[in-house]
Amino acid sequence: MEISRVDPGDVDLELAERMVAVDAASHRHAGLEVPVQSGPSRMFSLQHGNNGRPVAAVWVVGPPAEPVGWGLVELPFLDNLDLASLRAVIAPAHRRTGLGRALLGQQTDFARDHGRTKLVTGAWRGTDGIGFLDASGFSTAGQHPYAVRRLDLHRDTSRWDRAYDEAAAVASDYELVRVAGPADEAMVPGLVALHEAINDAPADEGMEPDAWDADRVRGYDASMVRRHQTTYRILARHVPSGAWAGMSLLCVDEFAPTVAFQEDTTVVRAHRGHRLGLLMKCAMLRWLRDERPEVAATDTWNATDNHHMIAVNERLGCRVIATNVGYRRQV
Ligand SMILES: CC(C)(COP(=O)(O)OP(=O)(O)OC[C@H]1O[C@@H](n2cnc3c(N)ncnc32)[C@H](O)[C@@H]1OP(=O)(O)O)[C@@H](O)C(=O)NCCC(=O)NCCS
The missing domain is CATH 3.40.630.30 (Gcn5-related N-acetyltransferase (GNAT))
Incomplete structure (x- = not known):
C-alpha cells in the first residue's frame, strides 16, 4: 500500500473528510468519547496551523480517494527547534500489517532531514497506539500523561x-x-x-x-x-x-x-x-x-x-x- 506526501495546502475538503472518517473509525474502535475534528476543521487546521504557518508535512496512507490512514509532522519554529511532533492514525481494519511502522519511517526521515533530533507524540491510554509506541523505541520517561x-x-x-x-x-x-x-x-x-x-x-x-x-x-x-x-x-x-x-x-x-x-x-x-x-x-x-x-x-x-x-x-x-x-x- 502506497504512502504519499501531500502538501498541507492541497488538502481539500474531500480528502479532509476522508481523513476524519479514519479518525472516527479509530475512536469507535477504542470506545473513545473524545470528539474527532470535522472535515472543514481538519482542512483548515492543516492549512493554517496554530501560529500563523501550516503544519510541516502530511502523509496519506493508501489511495487518496480511499485512504486507510494518515500522518503529520509539526516542526516548532519559535522554540524547541530540535523537536518534531508526530501524529499517525491507521484505520482499525488495516492495523498490524506494518503500515504504522512504514509511516513512522517516513516521518522520522522528514524530521532528520529538517535537522530535528527529538520526536514527541502521544497515544490514548488503553488503545493500540500504546503498544505501537512501546514497540517503536519511544519512552514515557519524563513525559506527562494528560487527562x-x-x-x-x-x-x-x-x-x-x-x-x-x-x-x-x-x-x-x-x-x-x-x-x-x-x-x-x-x-x-x-x-x-x-x-x-x-x-x-x-x-x-x-x-x-x-x-x-x-x-x-x-x-x-x-x-x-x-x-x-x-x-x-x-x-x-x-x-x-x-x-x-x-x-x-x-x-x-x-x-x-x-x-x-x-x-x-x-x-x-x-x-x-x-x-x-x-x-x-x-x-x-x-x-x-x-x-x-x-x-x-x-x-x-x-x-x-x-x-x-x-x-x-x-x-x-x-x-x-x-x-x-x-x-x-x-x-
Ligand atoms: C498506532 C497505529 C498507527 C499503529 O499502526 P499499525 O499499522 O497497526 O502498526 P504496525 O502494523 O506497523 O505495527 C508495528 C509494531 O508495533 C507493535 N504494535 C502495533 N499495535 C500494537 C498493539 N495494539 N499492541 C501491541 N503492540 C502493537 C507491534 O510490535 C507491531 O509489530 P507486529 O505487528 O509485527 O507485532 C495504529 O494503532 C493507530 O492508528 N492507533 C490510533 C492512533 C494512535 O494511537 N497513534 C499513535 C501515534 S500518534
Missing part, C-alpha cells in the same frame, strides 16, 4: 454562580474583561505575559519553555480566524495597579460548536492565591451560557500532576473522559 476533562454545560449550572460569587469576594481588587475574537492591537503587548505564564504549568522533560512575543500572539489569533475558531478570552486586571493578572482562553470551532476547547488558563505569579483561576473559568462559563447556548460541553487537557488547575476543574464539575500518554524518542 482530558469534560464539563457538561447543559446540566445544573448554579454551582458556577456560587463559585463565581465566592471567588469574586476574595478577588475584590480585580476586574474581568471579555475579549471575543482577535485581540485589539493595543492589547497585544499585554497579552504576551499572560500567554507566557503557561510555562509555569508542569512541563515535559527536555521541552524548552514556549517563547511568546507580540508576533506570536498576532500569529495565533490570525490562525484561529482562518480556521474559523472563535476565541473567547476572559482577562483579569488588578485594578489598583492596572496590571494584567490572568487569562482564560477558550475556542469554539464554528464547524462543530457543540464541544468547545479550553485552551490555557494562566495567572501571573504575582497575582496567584486570589482565586482568579476559578473566577475566570466561572466567568467564561457564564459568558458561554448567555451567548453560545449551543455549546453543550467544554474539553480541557491537564497534566495529571497539575493539582491547582485540576482542583478548579473538579470544583466546576468536570469528569475525566480519556488520558493521553506522552512519548518521546531520539531521531
Whole structure:
C-alpha cells in the first residue's frame, strides 16, 4: 500500500473528510468519547496551523480517494527547534500489517532531514497506539500523561454562580474583561505575559519553555480566524495597579460548536492565591451560557500532576473522559 506526501495546502475538503472518517473509525474502535475534528476543521487546521504557518508535512496512507490512514509532522519554529511532533492514525481494519511502522519511517526521515533530533507524540491510554509506541523505541520517561476533562454545560449550572460569587469576594481588587475574537492591537503587548505564564504549568522533560512575543500572539489569533475558531478570552486586571493578572482562553470551532476547547488558563505569579483561576473559568462559563447556548460541553487537557488547575476543574464539575500518554524518542 502506497504512502504519499501531500502538501498541507492541497488538502481539500474531500480528502479532509476522508481523513476524519479514519479518525472516527479509530475512536469507535477504542470506545473513545473524545470528539474527532470535522472535515472543514481538519482542512483548515492543516492549512493554517496554530501560529500563523501550516503544519510541516502530511502523509496519506493508501489511495487518496480511499485512504486507510494518515500522518503529520509539526516542526516548532519559535522554540524547541530540535523537536518534531508526530501524529499517525491507521484505520482499525488495516492495523498490524506494518503500515504504522512504514509511516513512522517516513516521518522520522522528514524530521532528520529538517535537522530535528527529538520526536514527541502521544497515544490514548488503553488503545493500540500504546503498544505501537512501546514497540517503536519511544519512552514515557519524563513525559506527562494528560487527562482530558469534560464539563457538561447543559446540566445544573448554579454551582458556577456560587463559585463565581465566592471567588469574586476574595478577588475584590480585580476586574474581568471579555475579549471575543482577535485581540485589539493595543492589547497585544499585554497579552504576551499572560500567554507566557503557561510555562509555569508542569512541563515535559527536555521541552524548552514556549517563547511568546507580540508576533506570536498576532500569529495565533490570525490562525484561529482562518480556521474559523472563535476565541473567547476572559482577562483579569488588578485594578489598583492596572496590571494584567490572568487569562482564560477558550475556542469554539464554528464547524462543530457543540464541544468547545479550553485552551490555557494562566495567572501571573504575582497575582496567584486570589482565586482568579476559578473566577475566570466561572466567568467564561457564564459568558458561554448567555451567548453560545449551543455549546453543550467544554474539553480541557491537564497534566495529571497539575493539582491547582485540576482542583478548579473538579470544583466546576468536570469528569475525566480519556488520558493521553506522552512519548518521546531520539531521531
Ligand atoms: C498506532 C497505529 C498507527 C499503529 O499502526 P499499525 O499499522 O497497526 O502498526 P504496525 O502494523 O506497523 O505495527 C508495528 C509494531 O508495533 C507493535 N504494535 C502495533 N499495535 C500494537 C498493539 N495494539 N499492541 C501491541 N503492540 C502493537 C507491534 O510490535 C507491531 O509489530 P507486529 O505487528 O509485527 O507485532 C495504529 O494503532 C493507530 O492508528 N492507533 C490510533 C492512533 C494512535 O494511537 N497513534 C499513535 C501515534 S500518534
